[in-house]
Amino acid sequence: MTGKSIQARITLHPAFMIGAIDDRLFGSFAEHLGRCVYGGLYESGHPTADSDGFRTDVAALVKELGPTMVRYPGGNFVSGYRWEDGVGPREKRPARPDLAWRSVETNQFGTGEFMAWCRKAGVEPMMAVNLGTRGVEDAVRLLDYCNMEGGTELSELRREHGSKEPFGIKAWCLGNEMDGPWQIGRKTALEYGRLAAETAGAMRMFDPKLELVACGSSFRHMESFGEWERTVLEACHDRVDFLSLHSYYGNAKNDGAEYLSRSDEMDAFIKEVVAVCDSVKARQRSRKTVNLSFDEWNVWYHSHEADKAVQPWSHAPRLLEDVYTAEDATLVGGMLITLLNNADRVKIACLAQLVNVIAPIMTEPGGRAWKQTIFHPFALTAAAAKGGTSLRQSVESDRYDAGSAKDVPYLASACVRSRDGGLLVLAVNRSQDKELELSIQYPELDAFGAPRWTTLVHDDPKAVNTADRPNEVAPADGGRVSIEGDTARAALPPRSWNLISFARR
Ligand code: AHR
Numbered sequence: 001m002t003g004k005s006i007q008a009r010i011t012l013h014p015a016f017m018i019g020a021i022d023d024r025l026f027g028s029f030a031e032h033l034g035r036c037v038y039g040g041l042y043e044s045g046h047p048t049a050d051s052d053g054f055r056t057d058v059a060a061l062v063k064e065l066g067p068t069m070v071r072y073p074g075g076n077f078v079s080g081y082r083w084e085d086g087v088g089p090r091e092k093r094p095a096r097p098d099l100a101w102r103s104v105e106t107n108q109f110g111t112g113e114f115m116a117w118c119r120k121a122g123v124e125p126m127m128a129v130n131l132g133t134r135g136v137e138d139a140v141r142l143l144d145y146c147n148m149e150g151g152t153e154l155s156e157l158r159r160e161h162g163s164k165e166p167f168g169i170k171a172w173c174l175g176n177e178m179d180g181p182w183q184i185g186r187k188t189a190l191e192y193g194r195l196a197a198e199t200a201g202a203m204r205m206f207d208p209k210l211e212l213v214a215c216g217s218s219f220r221h222m223e224s225f226g227e228w229e230r231t232v233l234e235a236c237h238d239r240v241d242f243l244s245l246h247s248y249y250g251n252a253k254n255d256g257a258e259y260l261s262r263s264d265e266m267d268a269f270i271k272e273v274v275a276v277c278d279s280v281k282a283r284q285r286s287r288k289t290v291n292l293s294f295d296e297w298n299v300w301y302h303s304h305e306a307d308k309a310v311q312p313w314s315h316a317p318r319l320l321e322d323v324y325t326a327e328d329a330t331l332v333g334g335m336l337i338t339l340l341n342n343a344d345r346v347k348i349a350c351l352a353q354l355v356n357v358i359a360p361i362m363t364e365p366g367g368r369a370w371k372q373t374i375f376h377p378f379a380l381t382a383a384a385a386k387g388g389t390s391l392r393q394s395v396e397s398d399r400y401d402a403g404s405a406k407d408v409p410y411l412a413s414a415c416v417r418s419r420d421g422g423l424l425v426l427a428v429n430r431s432q433d434k435e436l437e438l439s440i441q442y443p444e445l446d447a448f449g450a451p452r453w454t455t456l457v458h459d460d461p462k463a464v465n466t467a468d469r470p471n472e473v474a475p476a477d478g479g480r481v482s483i484e485g486d487t488a489r490a491a492l493p494p495r496s497w498n499l500i501s502f503a504r505r
Contacts, residue, residue, distance in 0.1 A: 006434050008397035008411035010425065011441045018390040019344035021416065024171075026382035027126065027350040028067035029296060030114075031075035033101050033357050034319030039365050040355030041117055042109045046366055054117055057369040061361045062121050062354065065375060066382040071126040071173065071295050071350045072114050076100035078176050079132025079184040083142050086110020088161055099184055101319060102312035111146065112158075115167045124171070126213075126295070126348070129199065131175030131192070132185030136199045143172075143206050171211045171348070173295065174199050177218040177246065179228050189228045193235025200239035213242040213293045213348070220247065220269045226276060233280040233290065242293035242348060245273055248358075249331060250301025256327055256461055256495065257402035260430040263334030263412055264405075266297070270342045293348040297335055299328045299374065300358045320357045323466075324372045326458035326473045326495070333377030333456065333497030334428045340381075340414035343390040351378055362467070370470035373463075376456050377497050380475060381426060384499060387419030400431070410436055423448065423502040429492035432461075436492040440500075445486045448502040453478030457496035 030036050044053030073081055080099045086107045087093075093107035111127075118125045127146070129139040141154055146167040148155035155166070177183050178192040187195065196214045203210055214236055217225040229243060247266055251259040270292060277290040302322040310317045324332075332351075339349050351374075355361045360375035397409035410431050416424040423445075429436035455478035465472050478498055481490045492498050 005437050006398040006410050006431055007437045008395065008409070009439045009441070010413055010415065011394040012391055012415050013443060014391070014417055016392040017417075018341065018392050021340065021343045021385055021388050021390055022347040023068045023386050024124070024348045025339055025343065025346065026067055026378070026386065027069035027071065027295070027348055028065075028354040029071040029075070029350040029352040030073075030354045031357065032073050032077045032081070032098065032105055033075060033353070034103075034321065035316050035356040035363070036353050036359065037109050038106070038316035040357075040359075040361075040363055042113065043365070052113065052116055054120065055363070055369065058355055058361060058363060059121060061369055061371060065360055065379050066386075067123055067351070067354070068382075068386070069124040069126050069171070069348065069350070070118060070121075070354065071128065074100070074128060074176055076176060076183060078128045078130050081130050083111055083130075083145070087112055087145070087157070097313065103317055103319075104313055104315045106315055111142075112161055112163055115163065125167070125169050126171040126173065126350070127169045128173035128176055131178060131195055131199065132183060135195060136202050139199045140202050140206060143203055147207065170209070171213070172203065173213045173215075173244065174240070175215050178215045179222055179224060180218040189224065189231035190235070193232040196232060197236035197239055200236055204239065211242065212240045213244050213295065214240040216243045216245050216273060218246055220265075220272070226272065229273060229276040230280060233277060234283075237280050237284055237290060238286055238288050240290060242291050243273060243277055245269060245292055245294045246296035247294070248296070248298055248300035248352075250299060251327065252301055253403065255403050256432050257400060257430060258405045259327065260331055260334060260428065260495070261402065261405035261408040262331060263338045263428070264408060266335055267338045267341065270294070270338070270346060274345050292342075292346045294339065294346050295348060295350040296352040297349060298352045298358050299324065299331055303358070321362075322358050323464050324374045325461060326373055326456075326463045327461040329373035329377055329456055329473060330428055330495055330497045332374040333381070333426070334412045336377055336381045337412050337414040337426050337428065340385060340390050340416060340426065364467055368467045370465060370467050373465055373473040376473070376475050380454060380499050384418060384424050384501060385416045388416040388424065391415040391417055411438065418501070421504050425500040427492060427498045427500070429494060429496050429498075431494045433494050435494065438490050438492055440488045441486055442488075443486055445488055445502065446483055447505065449505045451481045451483070451488065451500050451502045453481050453490060454499045455493065455496050456498075457493045461495055
């Protein structure tokens with residue numbers, strides 16, 4: 001495709017599917033880090049705090065964001081965490097140094113509070129165990145405290161602490177980023193693979209139905225990437241259900257076109273990890289398929305400098321408080337598109353994180369809460385695509401080069417047959433200055449009602465939302481989508497994220 005304007009064409013058929021979209025693709029993450037928990041989820045003196053000390057203004061925004069699952073309590077934090085410190089009477093809980101973030105952890109919020117918060121928010125918990133400073137025994141003790149009905153010392157302790165019913169936590173992470181030199185108790189792949197296998201084995205003796213996630217590489221550019229995955233899975237393949245992936249992108253070079261191509265890098269990363277999982281499956285003649293848990297993903301770079309100036313050993317300092325721009329929201333929308341296009345293998349994904357810390361929701365201590373720019377693509381995609389089926393597309397698009405990114409399609413898109421039989425087209429125009437003429441071909445499109453087109457775009461790619469201007473970057477009506485026979489056409493603005501919904505009449 002050539003010419004003055006840029007063009008792209010999507011051809012679809014409802015029978016050609018990638019796979020059912022697991023609702024847990026729209027998960028998030030709450031770590032004991034900075035002001036995510038303290039001053040985010042929990043702030044007992046806040047005017048909106050409920051009887052548990054949970055901020056209801058934040059809870060209302062979380063409802064609107066729509067995460068289905070929340071990973072907890074870390075992140076790097078979990079590798080030094082003693083969960084016993086965070087249960088029981090609050091006045092008896094010890095304050096401890098959190099080595100991962102060099103902060104003071106007061107333990108006023110712990111496992112019981114997290115579970116109560118999840119229940120109120122209507123989200124599923126994903127619990128991580130400490131495989132940094134602890135191991136098999138402690139993982140089973142936490143499982144006993146959480147999931148045993150009663151009759152053991154630890155389950156009776158939970159009941160004494162006010163939770164008569166077991167928590168019934170299904171999804172468990174076996175540590176966090178255990179390959180990272182920054183990780184407390186970092187391990188070699190052999191050491192970690194063996195520990196993950198032993199821990200998973202013991203946890204499965206407690207309950208064979210648990211869903212267990214082994215740590216993949218901390219990110220794709222780790223030197224040991226690939227080899228780490230292979231070695232770990234050789235040790236624990238049949239005992240785990242998922243391998244984790246983490247990815248954060250940034251635009252420090254200030255090259256918008258290169259930056260928006262990062263969602264394709266994320267796609268390549270997923271395909272590489274799938275290849276390693278399947279090669280171990282083949283070598284071991286296993287009947288089990290290990291799927292992917294992309295349990296940390298987002299944009300993260302704005303706060304790097306500010307974080308260097310944070311004084312150590314304070315409680316809930318302002319750490320990782322990225323203020324997101326319109327272009328960040330476009331990339332986040334693109335990353336969601338990548339996740340949808342890999343719905344056959346990525347079954348869990350967690351936007352990292354939920355409040356204040358590289359988050360879609362920001363708060364003032366004692367004051368307001370508002371939506372960051374990245375809130376919007378997440379909320380809109382989750383609301384529309386939950387319960388849907390990701391469709392296979394044939395895409396032709398004009399392409400560009402930018403920085404290290406070569407031959408990048410201007411269009412990034414995912415198509416979903418929605419739970420009510422409608423069609424959703426999620427699309428990013430990566431061009432910095434040109435409209436993209438998009439055509440979508442789908443059988444019997446003219447039998448659908450008039451499509452609804454929501455677009456997220458701002459004249460200034462660096463525009464942000466603040467407490468005073470919370471709607472500076474917000475979704476708007478995209479305009480008219482024309483339909484002729486089985487083809488729809490729309491002109492997507494430069495640097496925009498778009499959701500076009502076709503509902504059955
Ligand atoms: O989400 C912030 C940090 O990023 C997490 O603690 C860690 O797992 C990752 O490196």
